[in-house]
């Protein structure tokens with residue numbers, strides 16, 4: 001899955017066997033871009049922060065992404 005598909009802001013591709021792993025990779029990448037002060041990623045992160053203010057919203061979002069991940073064919 002790409003950074004974009006995981007709520008990020010670029011086309012960087014993450015590959016992992018489990019959703020937990022891919023979530024970890026995307027979070028690490030997001031943190032790196034955040035430290036670089038990359039504007040599109042900062043905006044994407046702000047959006048996630050907004051989502052976190054709504055109880056259950058993040059869980060619903062994660063469940064949706066997990067389904068997308070599970071629907072992908074294995075490489």
Ligand SMILES: [Zn+2]
Pocket residue numbers: 003004008009010011012029033041
């Ligand atoms: Zn990215």
